[in-house]
Each structure stands twice: as C-alpha cells, then as structure tokens.
Amino acid sequence: MGRAGIHKISRLLVLANRLPVHRVGRERDARWVPSAGGLVTALQPVLQRVRGCWIGWTGIGGDTPRAFRHDGVIIRPVAVSEQEVEDYYHGMANQTLWPLYHDATRTPEFRRDWWRSYLGVNQRFARAAANLARRGDVAWVHDYHLQMVPRLLRRSQPNLKIGFFLHTPFPPEELFEWLPWRSQILTGLLGADVVGFQTVGSARNFSRLAREYTSAEGTDQELAFEGRTIYVNAFPISIDTEWWEERAQRPDTLRKVQEIRKRIGPKRKILLAVDRLDYTKGIDFRLQAFEELLMSKKASSRDCVLVQIAAPSRESEKDYSQLRAKIERTVGRINGQFSAPGRVAVHYFRKNLTREDLAAYYLAADVMLVTPLRDGMNLVAKEYVATRTDNTGVLVLSQFAGAARELTRALIVNPRDIDQMTKSILQAMRMPYEEAAARMSILRMRVRRHDVYLWAEHFLQALTS
Numbered sequence: 003m004g005r006a007g008i009h010k011i012s013r014l015l016v017l018a019n020r021l022p023v024h025r026v027g028r029e030r031d032a033r034w035v036p037s038a039g040g041l042v043t044a045l046q047p048v049l050q051r052v053r054g055c056w057i058g059w060t061g062i063g064g065d066t067p068r069a070f071r072h073d074g075v076i077i078r079p080v081a082v083s084e085q086e087v088e089d090y091y092h093g094m095a096n097q098t099l100w101p102l103y104h105d106a107t108r109t110p111e112f113r114r115d116w117w118r119s120y121l122g123v124n125q126r127f128a129r130a131a132a133n134l135a136r137r138g139d140v141a142w143v144h145d146y147h148l149q150m151v152p153r154l155l156r157r158s159q160p161n162l163k164i165g166f167f168l169h170t171p172f173p174p175e176e177l178f179e180w181l182p183w184r185s186q187i188l189t190g191l192l193g194a195d196v197v198g199f200q201t202v203g204s205a206r207n208f209s210r211l212a213r214e215y216t217s218a219e220g221t222d223q224e225l226a227f228e229g230r231t232i233y234v235n236a237f238p239i240s241i242d243t244e245w246w247e248e249r250a251q252r253p254d255t256l257r258k259v260q261e262i263r264k265r266i267g268p269k270r271k272i273l274l275a276v277d278r279l280d281y282t283k284g285i286d287f288r289l290q291a292f293e294e295l296l297m298s299k300k301a302s303s304r305d306c307v308l309v310q311i312a313a314p315s316r317e318s319e320k321d322y323s324q325l326r327a328k329i330e331r332t333v334g335r336i337n338g339q340f341s342a343p344g345r346v347a348v349h350y351f352r353k354n355l356t357r358e359d360l361a362a363y364y365l366a367a368d369v370m371l372v373t374p375l376r377d378g379m380n381l382v383a384k385e386y387v388a389t390r391t392d393n394t395g396v397l398v399l400s401q402f403a404g405a406a407r408e409l410t411r412a413l414i415v416n417p418r419d420i421d422q423m424t425k426s427i428l429q430a431m432r433m434p435y436e437e438a439a440a441r442m443s444i445l446r447m448r449v450r451r452h453d454v455y456l457w458a459e460h461f462l463q464a465l466t467s
C-alpha cells in the first residue's frame with residue numbers, strides 16, 4: 003500500500019457494528035479469533051500499518067468485556083443490551099434500513115422504538131470514540147448501523163477528522179423519502195468530512211437528498227453545511243487480490259480442486275454460487291433459472307451441476323428463515339426431478355467455509371453465478387476473478403451489484419429476467435475458450451489494479467488532504 007494517505011494519521015479509530023474478532027469457547031477456555039467478512043478483511047491490512055483501535059459490538063447482547071489488544075489493534079467493545087439487539091440490530095438495522103437500502107426487496111418496517119434504540123446505541127459508539135480520541139487521530143465510521151455517529155462525534159470533537167463509508171447501496175430519493183427520520187440520518191452523515199459510497203449513483207443519491215432535506219448546499223461532490231465542507235464520492239471497495247492469486251496457485255489448493263472435481267463429476271460443468279443466505283442475493287431466482295434450464299432440456303445434470311454455498315445469516319429473523327425454507331424446498335424439488343444416482347443436480351451447502359476452501363471452489367468452477375437483486379459491491383465476484391490466474395472461467399453478474407460498474411466484461415444479467423438468466427448460463431457454459439479468456443483477462447486487470455489497499459488509500463487520502 004502506498005502511504006500518501008495514511009502517513010499523516012497518528013492513530014485510526016475504526017467504528018463498525020461488529021468487532022473484527024469474536025469469542026470462541028467458554029469461560030476459561032474462551033479466546034478471541036478473527037472474524038471473516040468483507041469489512042474486516044478490508045481494514046485488517048490498513049490496521050497493520052497505522053496504530054489502530056476498533057470500536058464495535060461483540061455480537062452478543064449484554065456482553066461487555068473490557069478493552070484489550072489483539073494482533074496489535076486495541077479492541078474496544080461497546081455494550082449492546084439484549085433489548086437493543088432486538089430493536090437497534092434486528093429492528094432498525096435489519097428490518098428498516100437493510101431492506102430500504104436494497105430497493106425495498108422486502109417491505110421495510112418503521113418503528114419509533116427501534117429508532118430510539120438506534121439513536122441510543124449510536125450515542126454510545128460516539129461517546130466511546132470521543133473518550134478515546136486524541137489530537138491527530140482519524141475516525142472512520144462504517145455502514146448503515148452507525149449513520150448518526152458522525153454528527154454525534156463531531157459535537158464533542160469538533161476538530162477530529164471523521165470519515166464515513168457505506169458498504170451497502172444508498173437508495174434513490176423515492177425510497178429514502180419513506181424514512182420518518184430522513185433529515186436526521188442525512189444530518190447525521192453530514193457530520194463527517196468525507197462521506198464515501200460504493201458507486202457514483204449512491205453518492206449522487208445522497209448529495210441530492212442532503213440538498214433537499216437539510217440546509218446543505220453545493221454540488222454532488224462537495225456540500226457546504228453548517229460552516230464546513232463535506233466531500234462526497236464513490237470509493238468502490240475491493241479485495242486482497244494478491245492473497246487470492248497466490249492461494250489459487252498453491253499445490254494444496256490445486257489438490258483440493260482436483261478432489262472437488264472428482265467428487266462432483268470431472269466431465270460436468272460446475273456452476274458455482276457463494277452468498278450469505280440473504281434475500282438480496284437472489285438465490286431463489288437463480289435456482290428457478292437453473293431449474294428452467296434443466297426443464298428446457300438444453301442442458302442436463304449429465305452436463306452440469308449447480309453448487310450453491312450459502313453462509314447462514316440473521317437466522318432468527320422471519321424473512322431469513324422463510325427464505326431458507328423456500329430455498330431448501332426448491333433444491334429438494336430440483337434434485338427430486340433431475341438427479342440420478344451419483345449425479346446430484348444441485349449441491350447445496352449451508353455453511354461457512356474457510357477462505358482457503360473457498361479459493362478451491364472458485365478455481366473448480368467453470369461458471370460463477372453472482373446474481374443479487376441489489377448489492378453494494380459483492381466481493382465474491384471479485385474473489386472469483388482474482389483466482390482465475392490462467393484466464394479460464396466465466397462470470398455471470400447481476401447488473402444490480404456495485405461490482406457490475408467495474409466488471410463490465412462479465413455476462414451481465416437482470417436476475418429477475420429468468421429467460422435471460424437461463425440463456426446467459428447456457429452461453430457461459432458453451433463459451434469458447436478464446437472469448438472466455440479475453441473477457442477474464444480484462445476482468446482480472448481491474449481487480450489487480452484496484453485492490454483493497456488502493457481503496458483504503460484513496461479514502462484516507464481524501465480524508466487527510
């Protein structure tokens with residue numbers, strides 16, 4: 003990573019809903035281990051280069067261990083009570099903001115008790131940061147859980163550099179306007195010096211809404227508000243490309259790939275999908291497209307197999323348990339009709355894999371299906387591309403993933419258009435090597451040039467210049 007943006011930082015305070023570590027084991031055997039996920043992977047390398055402190059929640063209601071040091075980073079847990087887990091996290095974050103920010107894929111609920119709880123938790127995060135902040139520190143606030151923090155923190159630390167980055171999309175006017183607390187949230191975000199988004203579209207939505215619902219004035223990139231200037235822009239997040247490339251070429255990964263291919267059927271085209279089990283990911287539409295492909299007889303379970311790896315997520319929430327039941331019914335139906343002994347049509351795994359095992363699956367896949375209904379970026383698409391060091395493999399990518407703005411040489415689909423999805427899957431399976439390689443080399447160029455280090459560097463440069 004270049005250092006232009008971070009050399010001025012004496013210490014980076016990261017504020018995110020979840021801590022980068024979680025506890026495993028009980029009582030005296032308990033220990034903290036790193037958590038997986040895009041946000042943690044993205045920030046870990048930055049925190050190796052500057053002194054850092056991470057302020058976040060342990061993921062367990064009522065649990066407030068003292069601050070401690072892990073891998074050189076100070077971990078400062080913030081208390082979230084069991085009631086707040088219900089109202090702030092399952093309620094406001096997951097049932098109001100998450101669906102609203104993803105094209106209202108499910109109907110968002112608006113509840114004043116959830117909003118009050120959200121404010122309370124945001125105040126606690128801001129207070130924790132204010133108590134830790136020293137001259138020269140920089141605070142970087144992440145995601146939809148903490149949108150009020152920039153303003154609350156600014157009040158007690160007027161000279162602190164504060165950045166905010168949203169990992170999800172920021173919705174267009176006609177959806178954001180539904181929020182009873184729209185002005186408060188916009189004002190909350192305007193407490194930052196830099197407000198960053200995944201795409202230019204999201205950045206523009208924010209600036210327009212800020213001009214409409216607050217006293218902010220200015221352009222899409224620069225807003226004047228209460229005597230300060232706020233810089234707004236797209237900073238598309240990325241991955242540790244080198245790690246995935248290196249991993250993909252290791253002999254132990256190649257052995258795993260052979261094993262996967264042998265077990266699944268060496269002659270069948272492997273179609274792979276990897277997502278959190280979330281309704282925004284379009285897993286149900288994807289299964290429908292695969293089922294229709296088999297029904298059309300243009301492909302059969304002799305030629306191809308779908309491997310769907312789904313990481314369990316937010317399982318106590320109704321929308322998620324209903325989706326899981328629907329997916330599992332559909333997989334059962336497809337396999338009932340199209341599988342034969344030793345030839346399963348859909349392999350469905352509901353589990354978390356290690357990054358090392360994921361790399362092997364990416365490498366085993368002839369076709370990668372990344373077809374969310376809406377996604378801030380989608381790192382899976384970039385990870386797949388990074389592992390294809392020999393330029394093989396075809397990426398089918400939803401036009402509604404932020405990644406589609408960069409990975410334009412993928413086969414771009416509308417995930418709700420089942421006919422187009424079916425056609426594109428077939429096209430991907432039959433694509434001649436030369437065309438696939440030409441496309442993949444361009445995709446790879448993008449993820450090699452623009453990795454997660456550059457993402458962090460660009461953001462911190464904007465914040466400290």
Ligand code: ADP
Nearest residue numbers: 039040276277278312313353354355380381382
């Ligand atoms: P989101 O942040 O909405 O979950 P992304 O695709 O941007 O979606 O990031 C998901 C991250 O989680 C990726 O880094 C991916 O490798 C990882 N991941 C997804 N599914 C699994 C799984 N089943 N096991 C392990 N890691 C997973």
Ligand code: F6P
Nearest residue numbers: 020039040041145169170315316
């Ligand atoms: O991408 C959005 C996000 O909230 C990430 O910040 C998080 O890693 C992932 O989804 C999982 O969500 P949760 O923290 O609600 O389990």
